[in-house]
Amino acid sequence: MPYVNIRITRDGATAEQKATLIKGATQLLVDVLGKNPQTTVVVIDEVDMDNWGIGGETVTARKKQGK
Numbered sequence: 001m002p003y004v005n006i007r008i009t010r011d012g013a014t015a016e017q018k019a020t021l022i023k024g025a026t027q028l029l030v031d032v033l034g035k036n037p038q039t040t041v042v043v044i045d046e047v048d049m050d051n052w053g054i055g056g057e058t059v060t061a062r063k064k065q066g067k
Helices: 015-033 059-064
Strands: 003-009 041-047
Touching: 003 015, 015 041
Parallel strands: 003 041
Antiparallel strands: none
């Protein structure tokens, strides 16, 4: 049973976009590894931008700086 964990910042991904990610990740495992889509689990974790850091800064701070 494949398990895929996708982590994104919580900044407005729509339900439709998340459904597309789940479908795409599942299909990728089917196409590349021949896995059964009925037993493939995909979980999307949304992380607050204040809890996600890049280069020593939070994503919130980086976005304010236009990075």
